[in-house]
Amino acid sequence: MTPLAGIVAVVAVSAVTIGIGAFGLRISRTTGDFYVASRTVGPVANASAISGEYLSAASFLGVAGLVLTRGADSLWYPVGWTAGYLVLLVFVAAPLRRSGAYTLPDFAQLRVESRRARSVSSVLVVLIGVVYLVPQFQGAGLTLRSLTGAPPWVGEVTVAVVVLLIVASGGMRSITLVQAFQYWLKLVALLVPACFLLVTWQRHRVPAAGRLDVADWVEPLGGPHGLYLTYSLILATFLGTMGLPHVVVRFYTNRDGRSARRTTVAVLGLLSCFYLLPPVYGVLGRVYAFDLVRSGGGDSVVLELPSRVLGGSTGDLLTAVLGAGAFAAFLSTSSGLVVSIGGVVSQDLLSRRMEGVTAFRAASAAGALATLGLTLASSGLAVAHAVELAFTVAASTFCPLLLLGIWWRRLTAAGAVAGLVVGGGLSTTAVLLTMFGAGPSGAPGAVVAQPALVTVPLAFLVMVTVSLATSPPPQVSRTMVRLHAPEHLALDRGSYHPERRHELHREHHGGEPADEPA
C-alpha cells in the first residue's frame, strides 16, 4: 500500500491531539488544574476520557491478534478489562473519590497514615506505569512500520514527543479533552472498517475450511493448564483494573462520590460497545490473513485486513483510518500514564526542590524519556506479556490496599507495606522470568506465566496477618467517615487535603499533616 495515507493519518491525529492540548493550556493555570482538571468535567466527557485513556494498544490491536491466534480463550481479555470496572465500581469508585486522593500514594498515606506506605506505593506506581508504557511505545513503532515502512524507532520517538508536548503543555485539563476525543475516534476507526469488511465477507463467501472449525481454536480451555490459566487471567484483569495508576487518578475529576459511580457505569457502557469489535477482526483474520498465525504477526491483523479484503484505494483509506485509531490508542494511554508517573514523581521526589507545575513538567519529561530509552533498548518483548504484567502487579498490590483500606478498619501501615512488598515482589519476579524465557516448565511454568491466582491471595493474606499483629492508625474512624459518608452531610472528615498539602509543601518544604512520627 502507499505510505501517504498512513502518514497523513498519523500526522492528523497528532496535530488534532496537540491542538486540543494547546486549547487546554489557556484554561489550566494552577497545580490543581494540572493534575485533575479542577473537577469541572461533565460525566459524559469524563466517562469518554476514562475509556479513551484505558483503551490501549492491547485493546485496539492486541485483542484481535490474540483472537486470531488463540481463539475462544482470548475472549476473556476484553471481558476481564470491562468487568474490572464493575469490581472497581462496587468497591472503590465512590470511596476513592471521597478520599480526595489525587494518586494511589495519596490514598495510602491518607488511610494508613504512613510516609513509608506512601513511598512504597510511589515506587509501585512508577513500576506499573513504565511496564505499561513500554508496550504502548512498541505498538506505535509496529503501527508506523506497517503504515509507512519506517523502522520501529520512528514511531516510538514520535509517540514520546507528541505525548510530552501534550502533557507538559496542558496537564490533565487538556488530557481530559484529548482522551474524550480519542475514545470516539477509536470507536469510529474500528467500527467503520469492520462494517466494510463484514459486508464484503458476506458478499463473497470465502472458503475457510480448516480455519474456523478447528477445535483448539473455536472451543475454550484449549492447551495444558487451561482452567488455571483462565482463572488466573480472570483474577488479574477483574482485580487489576482498580490498581492501574492512570485509571485511579481519573476519579478525582468527578464532582463527588455519586457522580464517580455514575461515570463508572457510563464507562462500562462505552467499553462494552468498543469490545464488541476487536473479535470481529480476529475472526475475519482467520479467513483472510491465516498466514499471520504462523508468522507470529497477529498484532498487525487489524491493520492488514482492509488491504487484503478490499484492496485498492478503499483499502488504503480504511487502513489509514485504522492507523489513526491505533495511534490514538497509543497517545491516549501513554499520556495518561505519563501524567500519573509525573504526578507521583513530582510530588514525592521533586516538590522540595521545585515549584509544583515545573516539577510536574520535569517529572513527566523524565518518565517519558526513560521509558523511551527502555523501549529502544529492549525491542522484542511481546506486547501482550507486558500488559498482563501491569495488570498482575496492580492486582497483587494496589487491589488489596484499596479493598482492605476502604472496607476493613484493622488495616495497618505495617500490614499495607508488607502486602505491597510481597505481592509486588512476587508478581514482578514471576513475569520477569516469563519475559526473559527463564520460567520453569510444566505446572510451575503455568504459575510463573500467569501468577495472579497465587500472588493476589498471598498479598491479601500477608496484609491481613501483619495488620492483625499491629495496631491500626489513630485517625481510622475519621477516615472511614470521609470515605463513606455522602459529601453533602456536614461531618468532620479529618484534616488531610491534597491541594492544601501541595501549598504546605511549597511553604514549609514538606510539612505533612498526616505524617507518622519518625
Add this chain to the structure above:
Amino acid sequence: MTESGSARRVRVSSPRAGTGRRRRPSVSSEIDAQTELGEVYVRSLVRTQLRLAVEVTLALAGTLGLLPVLFAVVPASRTLRVAGVPLPWLLLGVVVYPFLVGLGWLYVRRAERNERAFSELVDRR
C-alpha cells in the same frame, strides 16, 4: 413606645421547658465526636454498602465466574451452537457486556438508596 399596663407583653412558654429535658445531640455531632452511637451509625453505613458490593460480586462470580468450570465439566457446552454461533463465543463476545452494564446500573441504584437512608438518618435531628 409608651408603656401601659394593659398592653404589656407577657412571655408565654411551655411549663415543661427547662425542667430537666436536655436537647439530644444531633447524629452528626455524635459522629464527629466519635461517640459509641456515632460509630454505630458509620459502621452500619459501611456494612450496608459492603454487603451490597459483595452481593454484586457474588452475582458476577456465580454467573460469569462459573463459565470456565461449565466449559470444563460439560464438554457439550463448548461445541453447542446458538443461531449458528458457538455458545462460548456468543456468551463471552456479546451477552456478557449488557449483563455487566445492567449489574452496574442496579448497583448504583441500590448504593444511592443506601446513602439516602443514611443522609435522612443524619439530617433527621
